[in-house]
Amino acid sequence: MHLKQDRMTSRERMNALFSGQVPDRVPLGAMSTGFNTRNAGHTVADAYKDPEKSFTAMQWTTEQYGWDPIPQYAGHTVLGAWDFGGKVRMPQGEYEGALVVTEYPVKTEQDVEKLVLPDPRTAGRIPEALRFARLQADNDLPVYFFSRSPFTMAANIAGIDRFLRWTMKRTELCEHLLRLSLDHIFNVLAIWVDTFGAHRVFAWMSSPTESNQLVSPRIVKKFALPYHIEYHRRLGELGVKRFGFHICGEQNLNLPLLAEACPWAHPSVLSFGHEVDLETAAQHFPRDIIFGNIEPAVIQTGTPETVYALCRAAIEKGRQAPGGFILGPGCGLPVAAPPVNVYAMTRAVHDFGWYV
Amino acid sequence: MHPMTSRERTKAILAEKPVDRIPHFPFILGFCARNLGLPITTIYRDAEKSFAAQQMTFEQYGVDWGPIYGYASYGTWEFGGEIEMPSGNYQQAPAHKSFPVKTEADVDPLGLPDVRTAGCLPIAMAFSRLQESHGTPISVVLGGNFTIAGNICAVEKLCRWMIKKPELAHRILRLATDHILQIVGHWVDTFGADRVIPQFWEPLAANRIISPRQFKQFVLPYLVETGERIRELGVRHVLHHICGDQNANLPFWAEVPMGELGLCSFGEEIDIERAIEVLGEKAIMIGNVDPSLLLTGTPDAIYERCRQAIEKGKRAPRGFMFSAGCELPPETPGYHLHVVQKALDRFGAMQQP
Numbered sequence: 001m002h003l004k005q006d007r008m009t010s011r012e013r014m015n016a017l018f019s020g021q022v023p024d025r026v027p028l029g030a031m032s033t034g035f036n037t038r039n040a041g042h043t044v045a046d047a048y049k050d051p052e053k054s055f056t057a058m059q060w061t062t063e064q065y066g067w068d069p070i071p072q073y074a075g076h077t078v079l080g081a082w083d084f085g086g087k088v089r090m091p092q093g094e095y096e097g098a099l100v101v102t103e104y105p106v107k108t109e110q111d112v113e114k115l116v117l118p119d120p121r122t123a124g125r126i127p128e129a130l131r132f133a134r135l136q137a138d139n140d141l142p143v144y145f146f147s148r149s150p151f152t153m154a155a156n157i158a159g160i161d162r163f164l165r166w167t168m169k170r171t172e173l174c175e176h177l178l179r180l181s182l183d184h185i186f187n188v189l190a191i192w193v194d195t196f197g198a199h200r201v202f203a204w205m206s207s208p209t210e211s212n213q214l215v216s217p218r219i220v221k222k223f224a225l226p227y228h229i230e231y232h233r234r235l236g237e238l239g240v241k242r243f244g245f246h247i248c249g250e251q252n253l254n255l256p257l258l259a260e261a262c263p264w265a266h267p268s269v270l271s272f273g274h275e276v277d278l279e280t281a282a283q284h285f286p287r288d289i290i291f292g293n294i295e296p297a298v299i300q301t302g303t304p305e306t307v308y309a310l311c312r313a314a315i316e317k318g319r320q321a322p323g324g325f326i327l328g329p330g331c332g333l334p335v336a337a338p339p340v341n342v343y344a345m346t347r348a349v350h351d352f353g354w355y356v
Numbered sequence: 357m358h359p360m361t362s363r364e365r366t367k368a369i370l371a372e373k374p375v376d377r378i379p380h381f382p383f384i385l386g387f388c389a390r391n392l393g394l395p396i397t398t399i400y401r402d403a404e405k406s407f408a409a410q411q412m413t414f415e416q417y418g419v420d421w422g423p424i425y426g427y428a429s430y431g432t433w434e435f436g437g438e439i440e441m442p443s444g445n446y447q448q449a450p451a452h453k454s455f456p457v458k459t460e461a462d463v464d465p466l467g468l469p470d471v472r473t474a475g476c477l478p479i480a481m482a483f484s485r486l487q488e489s490h491g492t493p494i495s496v497v498l499g500g501n502f503t504i505a506g507n508i509c510a511v512e513k514l515c516r517w518m519i520k521k522p523e524l525a526h527r528i529l530r531l532a533t534d535h536i537l538q539i540v541g542h543w544v545d546t547f548g549a550d551r552v553i554p555q556f557w558e559p560l561a562a563n564r565i566i567s568p569r570q571f572k573q574f575v576l577p578y579l580v581e582t583g584e585r586i587r588e589l590g591v592r593h594v595l596h597h598i599c600g601d602q603n604a605n606l607p608f609w610a611e612v613p614m615g616e617l618g619l620c621s622f623g624e625e626i627d628i629e630r631a632i633e634v635l636g637e638k639a640i641m642i643g644n645v646d647p648s649l650l651l652t653g654t655p656d657a658i659y660e661r662c663r664q665a666i667e668k669g670k671r672a673p674r675g676f677m678f679s680a681g682c683e684l685p686p687e688t689p690g691y692h693l694h695v696v697q698k699a700l701d702r703f704g705a706m707q708q709p
Contacts (some may be wrong), residue, residue, distance in 0.1 A: 041652075041689030057691075060655065066696040304392070304412055338393030339690045343416045 003066065003350040008066045014142075017289055017324045018242070018267060026315055026353030027068040028346060029328035031246070031271070033075055034097045034335035035342070036061040044335050045090035046074045048081040048099060048125065051132040051246060059139070070269060070291065070326055071204045071244055073144040074132050075125070078188050080148065080156025080181065081105060082124035084115060096100060097335040106158040112173045115157070120187040120314050127207060133192065142202040142242065145192045148205035150231065151224035153181035167219050174223055182227050186234055197339070198239035204246070211249030211273075220254050225261055232263035244269035244291070248331055252276055267323050272332035274298075278314060282321035290321040293330035294345065300334040304344040311348030321353070327353065362420045363491060366407075369640060369675045370493075372617065376667055378704030379420040380696070381621065381642050381677035385427075386686030387693070388413040388446040396686055397441040400427060403482035411490070418697045420500050420677070422490065425476075425483035426497020427613040428559050428599075431507035431532065432456065433475030435466065448686050450476075457509035463524050466508070468535055471542045484543065494551045495544045500558030500596065501578040502566075504532035511560050518566075518574055525574060527700045535580045537585050549590030553619070555597065556582075559682075562600030562623075571605045576612070583613030595642075599682055601625035606634045614639055617674060624681035628668040645696070651685040655695045662699035665676060670706075678704065 007024040008016065016023040033054070034044030040057035047054045054074040062069070075098065082088045087103035106112055120126065127278075136143045148156065154177035155163040166173045192201050209215070210224050235243065243264050247254070252275065268285035272278070274295035281290050294310050302310075311327060318325035327349055333342065360376045368375045386396040388409040399406045403425065410423035427449040433439045443448055457463055458633065463674075471477055480496060487494045499507055505528040506514045517525040536556070543552045561575050583625035586594055594614045600623045602609070609620070618639030622631050624646035631641055645661050653661070662678070669676035680702055684693070 039690045041692065060691045060694075064691055300393075336393070339391050340412050340416060341393070 003346070004354070006066075006244045007356075013068055014070065017326070020267070020324075022355045023324075025355060026319060026349050027070060027326045028066060028349045028353075029070040029326050030062075030065070030067045030333050030342075031071065031329055031331065032058070032067075032333040033073070034091065035333045035337060038335055039064070039339070044097060045092070048090060049128065051128050051135060055135040065342055066349075068326070069141055070328075071144050071202065072136070072141065073204065075099065075129070075146070076148065077129040077133075077144075077146045077192075078126065078148075078153070078185055079124045080153040083126070083184060084123075084157050084180075085116040085118070086157070091328050091335075095336050097332060101156065104157065104159045104162075106162070106177070109170065109173060112158070112176055115177075116185055117180060117187060120184070120191055126188060128356065130191070131190040132197070133196065137200060140172055143192065143196045143200045143204050144204055145189055146206075147185045147189075149205055149210060149224060149343045150178045150181040150185065150227035151220075152207050152209040153185070154178045155209045157181070163209075164219075165217065167215070167223055171223075178223065178227050182230060185231070186238075189235075189238065191227075193238050193240065199241065200259045201240050202242040203235060203240050204243065204244040206246035206248050207251075208248035210247075210254060211251050212253045213250050215319070217253040217257055221257050225257060228258075229261060229263045232265075236265065241265065242268075244271065246271040246331070247273070247276070249273045250275040252280070255280065264288075269326065271328065272330065278321070278325075282323070284319075286322045289324040289326060290318055291326040291328050292318075294328070296329050296331050296334050296337075299329055299337045299340065299341050299345075302341065304338075304340045307341045307344040308348050311345050312352050315348060315352045318354070362414070362422075366421050366493065369677060370617070372674060375706055377701060377706055379416060379677045380700055381421050381679040382414060382419045383423060383621070383680045383682060384410070384412065384413065384419060384441065384684045384693075385424075386387060387684050387688055390686045391690070395443075396448060397443065400425075400441060400476070401479070403479050403486060407483060407486040407490075415431065417693050418700070420494025422487060423483075424495050424497055424555065425480050426555065426557065427476075428499065428503065428557055429507050430476070430499040430557075431499070431504035434469045434477065434535070435474075435508050435531075436469070437508070446687070448683065450630065452507065452510070454506065455510050457513070457528065460521065460524060463509070463527055466528075466531060468531060468538065469620075471535070471538045477539070481546070484547065488547055488551065492576065493553045494543065494547050495553045495555050495595065496539060496545065497555040497557065498536055498539060499532075500556040501529055501536060501582060502575045503558050503560040504535065505529045506560040508532065511565060514560075518570055522574075529574060529578050533582055536582055540586055540591065541589060544589050544591065550592060552591055553593045553595060554586065554591065554679075555595040555654075557597040557599060558602075558671045559597075559599035560617070561605065562602055563604045564601055568604040568608070571608055575605075576608045579609075579612045583615075587613050587615055592632075593619060595619035595621065598619045598625050598626065599684075602628070606630065610634050610638070619677075621679055628665060628676075629671075632668075632672045638674070640675045640677060641669055641672040642679045643669070644679065644681040645676045647680045647685055647688075648681050650680055650692050650696070655657070655692065657675050658692055658695045658700050662696055663703045665702045666699065
């Protein structure tokens with residue numbers, strides 16, 4: 001591998017990005033979990049159930065591909081289905097990359113009333129996530145706290161189809177689930193802040209269920225946006241400064257709503273799926289760092305030449321973003337991505353990503 | 357010194373000139389297919405895809421020399437038998453399905469295959485044309501004389517005949533030798549003697565299969581004849597992969613002509629210091645980290661074993677290239693090959709004059 005020598009460390013590059021300075025080159029993020037453990041000779045499930053293996057695999061893979069730590073995590077810190085008493089199973093086979101819900105905690109309207117807030121220290125895989133976070137802290141890395149948006153988490157408690165039906169017919173049930181979701185996120189986040197200090201915690205959120213492939217912007221405005229606003233008010237009260245938001249999937253119709261409310265501190269990292277044009281994203285969010293957005297399906301099934309060309313085009317657009325730009329996949333890096341395609345992203349950053 | 361390109365490094369080592377770091381010689385085939393998300397069989401069926409997969413993987417992991425085409429069961433298909441291409445999770449190379457010689461009566465009618473059309477040779481030729489157009493070493497890869505013979509009639513039969521029917525064993529070895537010479541001649545005619553570096557992989561001559569006495573009687577004469585005839589063709593370098601445990605054969609290998617400067621790659625069973633002692637004056641040494649360690653070892657253990665091999669190999673008087681002791685298993689975790697690259701960068705750097 002003949003890559004140009006970096007002129008900044010990853011930490012310097014991130015600090016430059018967050019302080020509005022120009023880094024040496026476009027940073028490269030990966031949103032990678034199971035790809036890491038496979039790359040280290042472990043299983044995809046190890047990414048979720050074995051924090052030590054997952055962490056070392058992440059470190060090794062990060063070093064190998066020259067990724068910057070934006071973001072680094074091994075799955076969600078808090079989960080809707082599992083934390084609230086549902087059942088999940090570990091990923092299996094060649095292609096599964098994440099936990100699979102096998103039973104939702106809420107199956108009927110009556111179940112909603114009975115639902116109680118989970119123990120923030122023991123629910124789901126929170127203990128494993130905390131061990132992973134300690135490893136990040138011990139290695140002087142940002143400590144990521146990763147949740148779904150309250151809307152997505154609420155849908156994961158009841159099942160998406162049921163939850164979306166209730167947004168039409170039983171709005172009070174939705175509100176109850178949304179409230180529980182938000183409170184659970186902050187109950188657990190408080191532990192992270194107590195343990196590591198607010199200055200070390202990097203909060204990261206994703207909102208796939210808010211995509212316009214599933215819901216209209218009207219639903220987003222009514223059910224999702226108020227909780228985004230409250231989330232950021234409470235995040236600010238906790239003193240957490242760094243925030244990243246994966247605005248997953250097709251959310252073009254939601255962008256004006258989010259841009260108008262824009263409840264997060266600036267700059268935050270805003271990550272987009274391939275469905276959103278990077279120029280559009282930068283126009284809506286000029287004070288934030290734009291992250292994205294190579295289509296994961298192309299990373300998994302395309303040729304290295306295609307991935308390289310997409311990265312080049314993304315870099316050329318993204319580097320014009322006034323708030324800064326990070327190259328990365330448009331969603332989680334597929335566990336079955338051919339490594340040469342992942343390397344094509346590294347190669348592209350080194351060939352086209354230099355600022356000076 | 358400015359870092360050398362892979363091509364410059366390969367050229368320098370063959371010319372016995374200084375290199376910036378120890379080159380990484382590729383013994384990496386099915387892994388390249390996996391690295392691109394292709395079935396392993398692509399490496400053996402499709403010259404263009406095979407070449408491209410290797411080239412991209414070598415660039416990613418800093419591997420030198422250039423892509424190669426070949427497999428250890430060479431000979432079966434070419435002499436009229438059948439092989440099956442690798443499939444499933446663990447097969448990594450073509451395997452024998454049906455040998456061309458099944459009985460003693462099959463030996464006599466056996467003739468020499470047409471080197472333009474037999475078995476994998478058209479794919480190998482297409483691959484070599486890619487090597488030519490990309491300026492990488494043109495390396496037709498064949499079994500060694502004994503290995504081809506063992507791939508014609510099954511090695512257990514060959515071993516029995518060496519004891520009970522030596523004339524049959526010699527007849528098959530004769531055919532294997534003539535076949536090798538015809539192929540090398542064909543490649544020399546096509547590309548020129550100065551561009552061709554034949555590779556002979558000799559796993560079946562390992563001492564787990566035959567004794568050194570048998571090696572001397574049945575293998576060495578054919579190796580010597582082949583080496584002499586190839587030298588007469590004007591070929592400057594011949595590579596022998598001395599696969600497996602061949603410690604007891606090493607003194608005989610020293611008698612084999614290998615061109616102006618040979619290349620000898622070794623399995624992990626042979627200590628590189630011992631190899632240098634016996635063959636270091638006539639060949640570039642290549643080797644030899646245990647492929648199973650690369651597959652299943654810890655990164656720390658791999659790094660340390662690479663360090664040991666590199667530091668021993670650096671003392672070779674006519675040059676050293678790092679390599680796995682046999683083919684890198686396709687399932688090797690990508691990070692492990694990255695560790696090899698790190699070890700080469702750290703310990704393989706050469707002081708410039």
